């Protein structure tokens with residue numbers, strides 16, 4: 001007699017596991033993170049879901065966590081294995097020592113953007129400056145500048161309603177006042193802001209569509225393409241339009257700051273020179289790549 005034996009292979013779940021939650025998380029994600037990253041990710045998950053600190057984990061308090069927390073952790077692991085960035089799963093991230101909500105409407109703030117903010121803060125020691133951030137996303141640039149430049153007045157534009165909502169919430173959470181405006185900078189009139197700003201900054205979309213093939217799935221599948229991509233035919237479109245409107249919006253002596261695609265340092269600098277900007281510097285990031293540009297407008 002032929003007997004058919006069905007073997008159901010159960011996926012390991014924390015709900016059925018005898019392991020400590022930390023060990024279980026680290027083992028479950030070992031295929032997608034290095035041991036060091038896995039340990040940091042595990043710590044962040046246990047802190048967010050169970051309120052456990054690093055010390056709690058060292059003391060073994062992660063061995064006895066609530067059933068509902070176990071199933072939440074299993075759901076997070078599943079999303080991580082599906083390439084979703086941890087910051088979107090947990091809903092927030094630390095940037096410039098502040099907490100920012102992030103979701104699918106906004107880019108996750110990057111370390112090179114913190115470098116750009118550091119540059120602006122170090123070069124602008126005056127108080128009472130008027131600042132515009134174009135393409136604000138999570139609000140990370142606008143909020144960090146408002147927090148670090150005393151008595152600054154910050155305005156921030158983004159085309160995305162979802163980004164403006166997220167950035168407004170982040171401004172409240174971090175106790176700063178920012179004038180957020182839903183604005184398409186490619187179809188914009190600067191008439192309300194003539195000779196208005198001391199500083200204009202932007203980290204606009206700058207990755208060309210042809211660069212997509214070298215990119216990680218966790219970026220391509222989850223981060224907003226509206227925030228990332230420009231056409232190969234006109235990769236400087238945002239820089240050109242922002243620099244053009246800034247000719248009207250900056251006060252004389254005002255400063256323009258851009259985060260850039262490292263491939264386009266020279267062409268962006270040449271473009272700014274041709275438009276009448278002076279003191280143009282292409283600045284490298286900590287990896288030694290051209291990633292920032294600053295320029296002055298003298299009227």
Ligand SMILES: C[S@@+](CC[C@H](N)C(=O)[O-])C[C@H]1O[C@@H](n2cnc3c(N)ncnc32)[C@H](O)[C@@H]1O
Pocket residue numbers: 106107108109110113134135136137138139140141157158159160163183184185186187203204205206226227228
């Ligand atoms: C590279 S992200 C930068 C986000 C944030 N400033 C940061 O540094 O993380 C570019 C931002 O520009 C916004 N954006 C795209 N097209 C725009 C347009 N035509 N006008 C205004 N903002 C735009 C996107 O919604 C996105 O938030």
